[in-house]
Amino acid sequence: MKTFKLVALSLVHGEEVEQLDLLDGLIINREYGKENWLIEALLPKINPDKFQAFQKSGDSLHIQATISKPTNDPASFEAVIRNVAVMEERISILFEGELFRKNANYHENLLEQLINEGLSGEELVNAFKDKIKEKPVLEKSK
Incomplete structure:
Protein backbone atom coordinates (compact mmCIF):
# COMPACT_ATOMS: atom_id res chain seq x y z
CA MET A 1 0.00 0.00 0.00
CA LYS A 2 1.07 3.56 -0.67
CA THR A 3 -0.22 6.56 1.27
CA PHE A 4 -0.31 10.16 0.03
CA LYS A 5 -1.38 13.52 1.43
CA LEU A 6 -4.77 14.70 0.14
CA VAL A 7 -4.62 18.45 -0.52
CA ALA A 8 -7.93 19.08 -2.32
CA LEU A 9 -11.18 17.20 -2.93
CA SER A 10 -14.15 17.92 -5.18
CA LEU A 11 -17.48 16.30 -5.99
CA VAL A 12 -18.31 16.32 -9.70
CA HIS A 13 -21.97 16.74 -10.64
CA GLY A 14 -22.14 16.46 -14.43
CA GLU A 15 -20.43 19.61 -15.71
CA GLU A 16 -20.25 21.25 -12.26
CA VAL A 17 -17.42 20.74 -9.78
CA GLU A 18 -18.13 21.32 -6.08
CA GLN A 19 -14.89 22.08 -4.23
CA LEU A 20 -15.05 20.71 -0.69
CA ASP A 21 -13.53 22.68 2.19
CA LEU A 22 -10.87 20.09 3.02
CA LEU A 23 -9.23 20.50 6.42
CA ASP A 24 -7.01 17.44 6.15
CA GLY A 25 -6.94 14.12 4.38
CA LEU A 26 -5.06 11.18 3.03
CA ILE A 27 -5.36 8.80 0.14
CA ILE A 28 -4.20 5.19 0.06
CA ASN A 29 -3.48 3.12 -3.03
CA ARG A 30 -4.43 -0.38 -1.91
CA GLU A 31 -2.62 -1.97 -4.90
CA TYR A 32 -5.10 -4.82 -5.37
CA GLY A 33 -4.62 -5.13 -9.13
CA LYS A 34 -7.69 -2.98 -9.73
CA GLU A 35 -7.17 0.73 -9.16
CA ASN A 36 -8.65 0.47 -5.64
CA TRP A 37 -8.12 3.48 -3.40
CA LEU A 38 -9.23 4.66 0.06
CA ILE A 39 -9.69 8.39 0.53
CA GLU A 40 -10.29 9.95 3.93
CA ALA A 41 -11.34 13.59 4.06
CA LEU A 42 -11.72 15.72 7.16
CA LEU A 43 -14.24 18.50 6.50
CA PRO A 44 -15.98 21.17 8.57
CA LYS A 45 -19.28 19.94 10.02
CA ILE A 46 -21.38 21.91 7.53
CA ASN A 47 -23.69 19.40 5.85
CA PRO A 48 -23.20 15.87 7.25
CA ASP A 49 -26.73 14.84 6.18
CA LYS A 50 -25.75 15.13 2.52
CA PHE A 51 -22.84 12.72 2.93
CA GLN A 52 -24.86 10.35 5.13
CA ALA A 53 -27.52 10.23 2.41
CA PHE A 54 -24.85 9.37 -0.20
CA GLN A 55 -23.56 6.62 2.10
CA LYS A 56 -27.04 5.22 2.73
CA SER A 57 -27.90 5.17 -0.99
CA GLY A 58 -24.66 3.39 -1.90
CA ASP A 59 -24.57 5.39 -5.14
CA SER A 60 -21.25 5.94 -6.88
CA LEU A 61 -19.91 9.47 -6.86
CA HIS A 62 -17.46 11.08 -9.24
CA ILE A 63 -14.80 12.77 -7.13
CA GLN A 64 -11.54 14.53 -7.94
CA ALA A 65 -8.63 14.33 -5.52
CA THR A 66 -5.48 16.41 -5.65
CA ILE A 67 -2.57 14.50 -4.18
CA SER A 68 0.64 15.70 -2.48
CA LYS A 69 0.71 19.35 -3.60
CA PRO A 70 -1.90 21.85 -4.84
CA THR A 71 -0.17 22.32 -8.20
CA ASN A 72 -0.76 18.67 -9.20
CA ASP A 73 -3.64 17.89 -11.52
CA PRO A 74 -6.53 16.20 -9.73
CA ALA A 75 -7.08 12.48 -10.17
CA SER A 76 -10.64 11.36 -10.83
CA PHE A 77 -12.33 8.48 -9.04
CA GLU A 78 -15.64 6.66 -9.07
CA ALA A 79 -16.22 6.17 -5.36
CA VAL A 80 -18.74 5.21 -2.73
CA ILE A 81 -18.86 6.53 0.80
CA ARG A 82 -18.02 3.75 3.27
CA ASN A 83 -18.24 5.79 6.48
CA VAL A 84 -19.27 9.21 7.75
CA ALA A 85 -18.02 10.00 11.26
CA VAL A 86 -19.67 13.09 12.72
CA MET A 87 -17.61 14.80 15.40
CA GLU A 88 -18.18 17.94 17.43
CA GLU A 89 -16.95 20.42 14.81
CA ARG A 90 -15.88 18.22 11.90
CA ILE A 91 -16.86 15.23 9.82
CA SER A 92 -14.60 12.49 8.52
CA ILE A 93 -15.66 10.85 5.28
CA LEU A 94 -14.15 7.58 4.06
CA PHE A 95 -14.47 6.97 0.32
CA GLU A 96 -13.54 3.78 -1.50
CA GLY A 97 -13.06 4.11 -5.21
CA GLU A 98 -11.48 3.20 -8.49
CA LEU A 99 -9.21 5.52 -10.43
CA PHE A 100 -10.28 6.90 -13.81
CA ARG A 101 -7.75 7.43 -16.57
CA LYS A 102 -7.80 10.24 -19.11
CA ASN A 103 -9.12 9.18 -22.48
CA ALA A 104 -6.03 8.68 -24.66
CA ASN A 105 -7.83 10.15 -27.69
Whole structure:
Protein backbone atom coordinates (compact mmCIF):
# COMPACT_ATOMS: atom_id res chain seq x y z
CA MET A 1 0.00 0.00 0.00
CA LYS A 2 1.07 3.56 -0.67
CA THR A 3 -0.22 6.56 1.27
CA PHE A 4 -0.31 10.16 0.03
CA LYS A 5 -1.38 13.52 1.43
CA LEU A 6 -4.77 14.70 0.14
CA VAL A 7 -4.62 18.45 -0.52
CA ALA A 8 -7.93 19.08 -2.32
CA LEU A 9 -11.18 17.20 -2.93
CA SER A 10 -14.15 17.92 -5.18
CA LEU A 11 -17.48 16.30 -5.99
CA VAL A 12 -18.31 16.32 -9.70
CA HIS A 13 -21.97 16.74 -10.64
CA GLY A 14 -22.14 16.46 -14.43
CA GLU A 15 -20.43 19.61 -15.71
CA GLU A 16 -20.25 21.25 -12.26
CA VAL A 17 -17.42 20.74 -9.78
CA GLU A 18 -18.13 21.32 -6.08
CA GLN A 19 -14.89 22.08 -4.23
CA LEU A 20 -15.05 20.71 -0.69
CA ASP A 21 -13.53 22.68 2.19
CA LEU A 22 -10.87 20.09 3.02
CA LEU A 23 -9.23 20.50 6.42
CA ASP A 24 -7.01 17.44 6.15
CA GLY A 25 -6.94 14.12 4.38
CA LEU A 26 -5.06 11.18 3.03
CA ILE A 27 -5.36 8.80 0.14
CA ILE A 28 -4.20 5.19 0.06
CA ASN A 29 -3.48 3.12 -3.03
CA ARG A 30 -4.43 -0.38 -1.91
CA GLU A 31 -2.62 -1.97 -4.90
CA TYR A 32 -5.10 -4.82 -5.37
CA GLY A 33 -4.62 -5.13 -9.13
CA LYS A 34 -7.69 -2.98 -9.73
CA GLU A 35 -7.17 0.73 -9.16
CA ASN A 36 -8.65 0.47 -5.64
CA TRP A 37 -8.12 3.48 -3.40
CA LEU A 38 -9.23 4.66 0.06
CA ILE A 39 -9.69 8.39 0.53
CA GLU A 40 -10.29 9.95 3.93
CA ALA A 41 -11.34 13.59 4.06
CA LEU A 42 -11.72 15.72 7.16
CA LEU A 43 -14.24 18.50 6.50
CA PRO A 44 -15.98 21.17 8.57
CA LYS A 45 -19.28 19.94 10.02
CA ILE A 46 -21.38 21.91 7.53
CA ASN A 47 -23.69 19.40 5.85
CA PRO A 48 -23.20 15.87 7.25
CA ASP A 49 -26.73 14.84 6.18
CA LYS A 50 -25.75 15.13 2.52
CA PHE A 51 -22.84 12.72 2.93
CA GLN A 52 -24.86 10.35 5.13
CA ALA A 53 -27.52 10.23 2.41
CA PHE A 54 -24.85 9.37 -0.20
CA GLN A 55 -23.56 6.62 2.10
CA LYS A 56 -27.04 5.22 2.73
CA SER A 57 -27.90 5.17 -0.99
CA GLY A 58 -24.66 3.39 -1.90
CA ASP A 59 -24.57 5.39 -5.14
CA SER A 60 -21.25 5.94 -6.88
CA LEU A 61 -19.91 9.47 -6.86
CA HIS A 62 -17.46 11.08 -9.24
CA ILE A 63 -14.80 12.77 -7.13
CA GLN A 64 -11.54 14.53 -7.94
CA ALA A 65 -8.63 14.33 -5.52
CA THR A 66 -5.48 16.41 -5.65
CA ILE A 67 -2.57 14.50 -4.18
CA SER A 68 0.64 15.70 -2.48
CA LYS A 69 0.71 19.35 -3.60
CA PRO A 70 -1.90 21.85 -4.84
CA THR A 71 -0.17 22.32 -8.20
CA ASN A 72 -0.76 18.67 -9.20
CA ASP A 73 -3.64 17.89 -11.52
CA PRO A 74 -6.53 16.20 -9.73
CA ALA A 75 -7.08 12.48 -10.17
CA SER A 76 -10.64 11.36 -10.83
CA PHE A 77 -12.33 8.48 -9.04
CA GLU A 78 -15.64 6.66 -9.07
CA ALA A 79 -16.22 6.17 -5.36
CA VAL A 80 -18.74 5.21 -2.73
CA ILE A 81 -18.86 6.53 0.80
CA ARG A 82 -18.02 3.75 3.27
CA ASN A 83 -18.24 5.79 6.48
CA VAL A 84 -19.27 9.21 7.75
CA ALA A 85 -18.02 10.00 11.26
CA VAL A 86 -19.67 13.09 12.72
CA MET A 87 -17.61 14.80 15.40
CA GLU A 88 -18.18 17.94 17.43
CA GLU A 89 -16.95 20.42 14.81
CA ARG A 90 -15.88 18.22 11.90
CA ILE A 91 -16.86 15.23 9.82
CA SER A 92 -14.60 12.49 8.52
CA ILE A 93 -15.66 10.85 5.28
CA LEU A 94 -14.15 7.58 4.06
CA PHE A 95 -14.47 6.97 0.32
CA GLU A 96 -13.54 3.78 -1.50
CA GLY A 97 -13.06 4.11 -5.21
CA GLU A 98 -11.48 3.20 -8.49
CA LEU A 99 -9.21 5.52 -10.43
CA PHE A 100 -10.28 6.90 -13.81
CA ARG A 101 -7.75 7.43 -16.57
CA LYS A 102 -7.80 10.24 -19.11
CA ASN A 103 -9.12 9.18 -22.48
CA ALA A 104 -6.03 8.68 -24.66
CA ASN A 105 -7.83 10.15 -27.69
CA TYR A 106 -9.19 13.15 -25.80
CA HIS A 107 -7.35 15.82 -27.79
CA GLU A 108 -8.26 14.32 -31.15
CA ASN A 109 -11.91 13.86 -30.11
CA LEU A 110 -12.07 17.42 -28.77
CA LEU A 111 -10.64 18.88 -31.96
CA GLU A 112 -13.08 16.87 -34.09
CA GLN A 113 -16.00 17.99 -31.90
CA LEU A 114 -15.04 21.67 -32.19
CA ILE A 115 -14.65 21.43 -35.98
CA ASN A 116 -18.07 19.70 -36.18
CA GLU A 117 -19.47 22.67 -34.24
CA GLY A 118 -18.32 24.86 -37.12
CA LEU A 119 -15.30 26.46 -35.47
CA SER A 120 -12.23 27.34 -37.51
CA GLY A 121 -9.19 29.59 -37.48
CA GLU A 122 -8.49 31.64 -34.36
CA GLU A 123 -11.90 30.81 -32.91
CA LEU A 124 -11.04 27.09 -33.12
CA VAL A 125 -7.62 27.61 -31.53
CA ASN A 126 -9.07 29.65 -28.64
CA ALA A 127 -11.90 27.18 -27.99
CA PHE A 128 -9.43 24.29 -28.04
CA LYS A 129 -7.14 26.05 -25.53
CA ASP A 130 -10.09 26.85 -23.25
CA LYS A 131 -11.34 23.25 -23.29
CA ILE A 132 -7.85 21.88 -22.61
CA LYS A 133 -7.63 24.07 -19.49
CA GLU A 134 -10.84 22.49 -18.24
CA LYS A 135 -10.46 18.99 -16.90
CA PRO A 136 -11.07 16.56 -19.79
CA VAL A 137 -13.75 13.92 -19.93
CA LEU A 138 -12.42 10.84 -18.24
CA GLU A 139 -12.98 7.17 -18.81
CA LYS A 140 -12.71 4.41 -16.26
CA SER A 141 -9.37 2.59 -16.26
CA LYS A 142 -9.44 -0.97 -17.43
